[in-house]
Amino acid sequence: MSSTPRIHNSAPWQPRFSGIRTFARLPYSRSLDSVDVAIVGIPFDTGVTYRPGARFGPAAVREHSSRIEQFHPVLGVDILAELSVVDYGDLPVVAGYTERSFQLIEEGIGSLVESGVIPIGIGGDHSISLPELRAVARRYGPVALVHFDSHVDTWDTIWETKYNHGTPFRRAVEEGLVDPGRSIQIGIRGSLGGLDELEQSRELGFEVWTARDVRRAGLARMCEVIHRRVGVSPVFLSFDIDFLDPVFAPGTGTPEVGGFATWEAQELLWGLVGLDIVAADLVEVLPDRDPADVTALNAANLIFDMIAVIAATRRERGYGAADSAQ
Template sequence: MPKGYAPVSGLESPRFAGIRTFARLPHVRELAGVDVAIVGAPFDTGVTYRVGARFGPAAVREMSAMLRTYHPSLDVDVYEVLSVVDYGDLPVVPGYIEDSYQRIEQGLLPLLEHDVVPLVIGGDHSITLAELRAVARRYGRVGFIQFDSHTDTWDEYWGKKYTHGTPFRRAVEEGLIETTRAIQVGMRGSLYGPEDLDQSRELGFEVWTADDVRRTGLGAVIEAIRRRVGQGPVFVSFDIDFLDPVYAPGTGTPEVGGFTTREAQELLRGLVGVDIVAADMVEVLPAHDVSGVTALAAANLLFEILAVLAFNRRGMTR
């Protein structure tokens, strides 16, 4: 039996019917009895190349309709353990990044104050800074796991401090991330110079490039992630361009030589036991998405995170 809020079953109503929420979950704004909330943050004017990720939350919800309840690899029925809702979208201000940051932060605080785990669908990667600000107000500095093809630790673009390429430098400067418990995985592609990776290391991040991952294998990476973040609250940020453009063409700054959806699933499943207090999925850009394959991948990878949360919660209650 479901613990609380759970999806409408495809055996009761066709999956093409009804209003589109994530995985057909109820759209609920009251937080009593809620463990996890899916939240949209449709802001995309922090990008430096292609815009359009503001439509990401809607696209991911659309492609999530086929998600079911049981995760066979982790042997957990998510909604028997967790009460999950679709909280809807936060009220961002297109074109005004600092105003949107304030609204995202304020919008997430009620969830965090009720110990609800927010899973945020972006939007571009600039939104994660606002999420981290909210999370830090509840938990203090947190561990950080980033799956991405870019470090997003540049100091500025065109003299501007707030873009989707700068959020994690700002987060370190603001004391939001415990850098001794922070790791970035999947960096690849051409760079302006070696300093593009060195700057992350100088800030305190452990950095695993795509080449590093290929040389050592996924198992070693999972061990490194778990060793790095250790005990304590952790934020997980997944940029869909971590995947190769073959698997995720619908994104703003694609880089070849990336990972498969299967590899991403394995990496996320390796986070069992990690104390995930918030996570996001960013940079899904539907206008460049062939047959919705990118949004489909994003929806399923969010389900992997939900399954990890359920696995962890079940272990705590046994």
């Protein structure tokens, strides 16, 4: 079995409001020996177009993950029996300098994926997905994108700039990082400047499901569609917290009404068991706009769901932490 420390502190009497704030009290480690999954903070928000502050998202999510345990009751999986998981800390970024920050993010994520580790990034704004995908595609080639969001993020430019949180997935297609024919965008909603803003994703080759489409089809049907679309391709899973309704995620940069409840998002994530998820992120948590810290709390638990999906998939395939040393 892996010798990586487990999710609990060595002193079981230490209260959960004390100690260093790693994700779910996982061990902090920069070593990648025998590691399957690494939680990685990416505190970059220079790519925002409305409310700034998501650079503080990783710290807030970690703060509100302290009560998370290691057993997922719905999927029936002990994540640490299947996976070795660590908190890798934060990647370096340079606030205000997008291209340099992208280089640093790509290098940091690259070191993980080249070691066979599945990174789960905590943003930060959604522009961070582009350098993450650059690193992932270097190892796996063009990947399938499973994208939960209220926005398509496939605009060509915003205010004549090509690198911001509204453009990462157009750039990813242009750079050959994702296979749009195996990719899907889910939960899109909100007002538009014109119909072409929605159609631009379909023209790039993405399958697009609006929030209304999802509700009409039902959650179980949506999960079937995702599996059929992705097939056996390696998957980059990207979850913008504004997929949730502002009631459940007020702390985000570009909220849209008519979104999903937390339980609906969880049902959709649980339905991804079986997909070959090779990297993931959760982005756009903005603590300054988060009364009662509900957004950070929901984000932390959705990341736990992602880890559990990876663990349940490993179990389904018949190998776990003891077999996954790279």
